[in-house]
Amino acid sequence: MVGAVGGGNCRVEGTSITTLTPSPIMLTECHLRLASTYQVAVYIEDSNNRTDGSLYFLKTVTQPGFSNGFVVMPMVDGNVTVVTLQFTAMQPMGKAWINIIPFSLASLALRTIRSSRSTLLLSCTCSATPMSVMSEQNSMGADGCRLSDVMIDGTAKEFALEYCSLAYLADYALMVYVAGAAGHDDGILAVARFVTPSSNQFELDPSVASGITTNGASISLTSTVPGKLWAFIAAQMWALGGTACRHIGVPATAQLQTLSLSGCSLTHSQTYHAFVYVEDDSGLGDGTLSEPIDFPVPGSSIFVTNPSVFGTPTQTTVAISFESPTLLAGLVWALVGTQEDMAKLDSVSIKVGIGAICRINGQAISSGAHTESISGCTLARGTEYALRVYIEAGGLPGTMSTPTPVLVPTSNGFAEAPTASSPTQTSVDLSFRTLGAGRSWGVVVASADVGLVKVTTIKAGTGAINGVCKVTDQAVPNTNVNMMSFSSCNFVMGTTHKAFLYVEDGNGLGDGMLSGPVDVVLPPSNTFDVAPFEERTPTADGAAVTLTPALNGNLWAMITSDITAKTLAEIQAGTNAMGGASCLAVNVAVTGGISYTHAFSSCSLTAGNTYTAHFYVED
Incomplete structure (x- = not known):
């Protein structure tokens, strides 16, 4: 059977036909390709075997898909x-x-x-x-x-x-x-x-192995396999220096090795990048180039430690200390200014004095430890400034310090922060302890007015609750615990107010310290000894609720069709309340410690719905 697919079970040869009744023929193990068209060839003849029968072709299409995945x-x-x-x-x-x-x-x-x-x-x-x-x-x-x-x-x-x-x-x-x-x-x-990986790599990544100078430095590395390497220092991808400042095709040993780079003619206070390339011995350029290796060249003069403020700065003078190991004669520039201005300085602008409130301008220094004084300052107490110092030697680029905070202390301050005690509806006491004798001011404001409190407003007494909840220019005789009492405040109960204290020395220059806000927490004027509860099952007409107030006072109540909490004003006004006046409690007198049952009636409630009763009690 020429061209037939599959094995022996995928064909039928010379099978006798003994009946005219159709009979099925099963072809198996044909190994057909999916999504393909085949022809099934059927040939029949009589029993005389003379090859004079009929040939039929039946088209069949295999199912689409993939035979594997x-x-x-x-x-x-x-x-x-x-x-x-x-x-x-x-x-x-x-x-x-x-x-x-x-x-x-x-x-x-x-x-x-x-x-x-x-x-x-x-x-x-x-x-x-x-x-x-x-x-x-x-x-x-x-x-x-x-x-x-x-x-x-x-x-x-x-x-x-x-x-x-x-x-x-x-x-x-x-x-x-x-x-x-x-x-x-x-x-x-x-x-x-x-x-595929490179022909050679770094077992130990290249790094600077010795101190960097303007002459150069050493780089250590270990390659994965023996081969060749190249190394140089670059500025804008151009190799610097002469032949001693680069290595070209030297052996890579696959062991720790150190490459010396010298005669590089580098500039002080500049950062360069060194590169190392390593490959195998084939020379096909299929190796590994290192990441850029930072090569910061120190300034002509450097700081052993960052400059610091020496002692306590005053409004007119700031003393600084630093140490420089330079062996050359050098110069120092030092500026005090705002933090914002000092953050912008570079070696040029510090020499010009941009942003300086006071400064040292190109003063000669020698090697070793130094304590210098910056005078002529006009600094405000309690305000944080910044110090920048720049040193150089031999007229070559030097080193700029990072910003150092400068803070002139206030003329007085708090040894212990103020605390509130014994708040009532009309008064509150604040205790505090200062760093020295002087004068004090205080004010209690609403929480929403905290951002308005400043030294000038507290000394003027503006913003006080009811205009009278303040203390003005009270003497602070010593550093013991002092007390400041506020009266006639008429606080809103159940609310937190904010108190501030300000202290300074006795010179009246407004250069003291303002405290942070102190919470003055007023409890509610009345509350419930026994919270409201249903006395009996509510009806469409209304409900009965029993409660016990803590103190003598007045009660407001209403029923609403939602569960959202209501404000004092909404309860007193009966906002969105069910029913009419008989379904409210308005300014009902109650007695402290005595149970009270309020009957809501004519509320027009609907059976099966959920309602909420809201209660407010005050003294």
Whole structure:
């Protein structure tokens, strides 16, 4: 049977026909390709065997789909020696073809599936096809670098490809094609992209091994394998210095080695970058270039430690201390200014004195520890300024300090922060302890007015609750605990107010310290000893609720159709209350400690609905 597909069970030869009744013929193990059209040839003749019968062709189309696929897409881990891959096919029986081609031949249209082991895994709708993979077209290496017609099942598989003759730092595609057991081109082709590593790398990354000077420094490193290396210091990617400031193709030993770079003619206070490149002995330019190595050259004069404020600064003078190990005669510039201005300074603007409130201008210094005084300042007490210091030697670029805080202390302050005690509806006491004798002011304001309190307003007494809840210019005789009493305040009960204290010395210059806000917590004027509860089951007419107030006072109540909490004003006004006046409690006198039952009536409630009773009690 010329051209017939499948094995012996996929054909019938010379079968006798003994009846005219239609009888089925089953063809199996035909290994048909999916989504394909076939012709079933049927030939019949009489029993005389004269080949004079009739031939019929029946068209049949196999179902669409793929004969195999991937449960786990191929994952690859490759170098120039061995490429290892793993995948899991979908079918319990099938075949696989695996080979490696240059990625450029498989990269027309690759759809990302996911990422694993830093390798991009892709399904392929590209120039490579199942047939090109099955025919090993463009495949790399010898027989050990490709697998063809390999039987697989639905379990995880791992293969190692060898003798692939791959180049370093090259981009490849691992082609994996899986099909059903028939081995047609109706399966799934996937590609796992990988890039081979460089021919040499760094076991120990390059780093500066010795002190950096304008002459140069040393760099230490360890390469992965013996080879060659190059090293230089660069500015804007141009190598600096002469031949002693670079290494060109010198041996890389695969052991810790130190490269000396000298005669580099570097500039003080500049940061350069050093680079090291290493490869194997083949000289193919397929090695590893290091990340830029920071190469900060110190200034002509440097600080052993950052300058600091010496002693306590005053409004007119700031003393500073620093130490410089320079052996050359040097100069110092020092400025005190606002924090914002000092943050902007550089070596040019500090010499000009930009933003300076007071400064030292190019004063000569020698090597060693220094204490210098900056005079002529006009600093405000309690305001934080900043100090910047710049030193240089020999007229060469030097070193700028980081900003150092400068704070002139206030003329008086708090040794213990104020605390409130014994608040009532009309008064409150604040206790405090100061750093010295002087004068004090106080004010109690509403919480919403906290942002308006300043030294000028507290001394003027503005913003006080009811205009009278303040204390003005009270003497502070000593550093013992002092008391400030506020009266006639008429506080709103059940509210938190804010108190402030301000203290200064006795000179009246407004250069003292303002406290932070102190909570003055006023309890409610009345509350419930026993919270309201239903006396009996409510009806459509209304409900009865019993409560016990803590003190003598007055009660307001209402019923609403929602559960939202209501404000004091809403309860007193009966806002959105059910029913009429008989379904409210308005200014009802109650007695402290005595149970009171309020009957709500004519409320027009609906059976099955939920309502809420709201109560407010005050003295």
